[in-house]
Amino acid sequence: MVSIQALLFQTHPSFFSIPSLPSYISLKPNNTVTCYASPGITDRTEIRLGLPSKGRMASETLELLKDCQLSVRQVNPRQYVAEIPQLSNLEVWFQRPKDIVRKLLTGDLDLGIVGLDTLSEYGQGNEDLILVHDALEYGDCHLSIAIPKYGIFENINSLSELTQMPQWTKDKPLRVATGFTYLGPKFVKEKGLEHVTFSTADGALEAAPAMGIADAILDLVSSGTTLRENNLKEIEGGIVLESQAVLVASKKSLIQREGVLDTTHEILERLEAHLRAVGQFTVTANMRGSSAEEVAERILSQPSLSGLQASVQKESLNNFLPSLSRTYTDHISL
Numbered sequence: 479m480v481s482i483q484a485l486l487f488q489t490h491p492s493f494f495s496i497p498s499l500p501s502y503i504s505l506k507p508n509n510t511v512t513c514y515a516s517p518g519i520t521d522r523t524e525i526r527l528g529l530p531s532k533g534r535m536a537s538e539t540l541e542l543l544k545d546c547q548l549s550v551r552q553v554n555p556r557q558y559v560a561e562i563p564q565l566s567n568l569e570v571w572f573q574r575p576k577d578i579v580r581k582l583l584t585g586d587l588d589l590g591i592v593g594l595d596t597l598s599e600y601g602q603g604n605e606d607l608i609l610v611h612d613a614l615e616y617g618d619c620h621l622s623i624a625i626p627k628y629g630i631f632e633n634i635n636s637l638s639e640l641t642q643m644p645q646w647t648k649d650k651p652l653r654v655a656t657g658f659t660y661l662g663p664k665f666v667k668e669k670g671l672e673h674v675t676f677s678t679a680d681g682a683l684e685a686a687p688a689m690g691i692a693d694a695i696l697d698l699v700s701s702g703t704t705l706r707e708n709n710l711k712e713i714e715g716g717i718v719l720e721s722q723a724v725l726v727a728s729k730k731s732l733i734q735r736e737g738v739l740d741t742t743h744e745i746l747e748r749l750e751a752h753l754r755a756v757g758q759f760t761v762t763a764n765m766r767g768s769s770a771e772e773v774a775e776r777i778l779s780q781p782s783l784s785g786l787q788a789s790v791q792k793e794s795l796n797n798f799l800p801s802l803s804r805t806y807t808d809h810i811s812l
C-alpha cells in the first residue's frame with residue numbers, strides 16, 4: 479500500500495472527483511489519496527510527456543509551452559526526444575497524436591498534448607485517461623457530419639431530416655465516410671439513428687460523395703473551406719464533438735509514478751497563468767471604462783471558459799481582474 483500527498487487534490491480537487499473511481503483509490507478527508515499499487519506500471523524513473531511530432535498541432539504546442547516558460551530543448555529536429563530544462567526528470571517524446579493516446583494507455587507516456595478529437599477517438603472512453611486541462615485554446619475545430627448541397631440533399635438541412643429520408647433502408651443504408659470509426663458509430667447509436675453505415679479512409683474524405691463512395695462524411699472542420707470547395711454543407715444537429723488542444727494524463731501514472739503529480743501540477747499552473755493572462759488581456763483590451771458587471775459578463779461568456787466554472791469577485795474587476803479564478807470542478811474521465 480502506498481500513501482501519497484495529493485498535491486493536486488488541494489488545488490484541483492476534481493482531479494479525483496472522477497465518476498466510478500476504481501476500487502484501489504480511496505479519498506481521505508485530510509486531502510490525501512490512499513492507493514494500492516496495481517500491476518501495469520513500468521519500472522522507468524523518468525517522466526514522459528508526448529507532444530505532436532508534426533501536423534497542425536506541432537508548432538502551436540511548442541509555442542504555447544514557450545509562452546509558459548517551458549521551452550522544449552531539442553538537440554536535433556530529427557530527434558524524437560527532447561527536454562524541458564525547467565522540469566527535472568522529464569523527457570519529451572515527439573509522436574503522432576494518435577500514438578500519444580495509444581502510448582498513454584500502454585503506460586509508455588505519462589502526459590500528452592493532443593486534440594480532444596484524437597483523445598476521444600483513440601481513448602475510447604478508457605478510464606485511465608484524465609483530462610487535466612480541457613481548453614488550451616488552439617487547434618480549434620469540430621467533428622461534423624456534412625452532406626452534398628445538391629441532388630437529393632438540396633433541401634435537407636438537419637440530422638433528423640437526413641436520417642428520415644425515405645432512401646435509407648436496412649438494405650441500402652446512409653453511407654458515411656469517416657476516419658472516426660469509434661466516435662461515428664457511437665454518435666449514431668446515442669442518437670438512436672437507424673440505417674446508417676460507416677466506411678473509412680485516411681484523408682480527402684470530402685471527395686467521397688462526389689465519387690459515389692459515400693452519401694455523407696464525418697470529418698473535422700475548422701474554416702469550412704474544404705467543405706465549401708467540395709460542394710458540401712454541415713447540417714443542424716450534425717456536430718459530434720467540439721475540439722481543441724488538451725492536456726491529458728494517465729491516471730495510473732498520476733497515482734503511481736513518483737513525481738508525475740508534481741510535474742503535472744507545475745505544468746498546469748503555468749498553463750493556467752499564461753491562459754489567464756491572455757484571456758484577461760483579450761477581454762479587457764476593449765473594455766476600458768466599462769463597469770465591473772459588464773466586464774464580468776463578458777468574461778463569463780468567453781468560449782474558452784466553457785466546461786470550466788469561473789468565479790469572479792466583482793469588486794476586484796476594476797483593477798484589471800486580478801482575482802478572476804478559474805476553478806476546475808468538472809474534469810471528466812473520458
Ligand SMILES: Nc1ncnc2c1ncn2[C@@H]1O[C@H](COP(=O)(O)OP(=O)(O)OP(=O)(O)O)[C@@H](O)[C@H]1O
Pocket residue numbers: 530532533534535536574575576592593594595596617618619698699700701721722723
Ligand atoms: N481543420 C482541421 N482539420 C484537421 N485537424 C484539425 C483542424 N483544425 C485543428 N485540427 C486539430 O489538429 C489535429 C490534427 O493534427 P495532425 O494533422 O498532426 O494529425 P493527423 O493528420 O490526424 O495525424 P495523422 O496524420 O497521424 O493521422 C486534429 O486532431 C485536430 O485536433
Ligand SMILES: O=P(O)(O)OC[C@H]1O[C@H](OP(=O)(O)OP(=O)(O)O)[C@H](O)[C@@H]1O
Pocket residue numbers: 680681682683684697698699700701702703704705
Ligand atoms: O475546415 P477546413 O479549414 O477546410 O479544414 C478541414 C479539413 O482539414 C483536414 O484535412 P487535412 O488538411 O488535414 O488533410 P486530409 O484530408 O488529408 O486529412 C480535415 O480532414 C478537413 O479535410
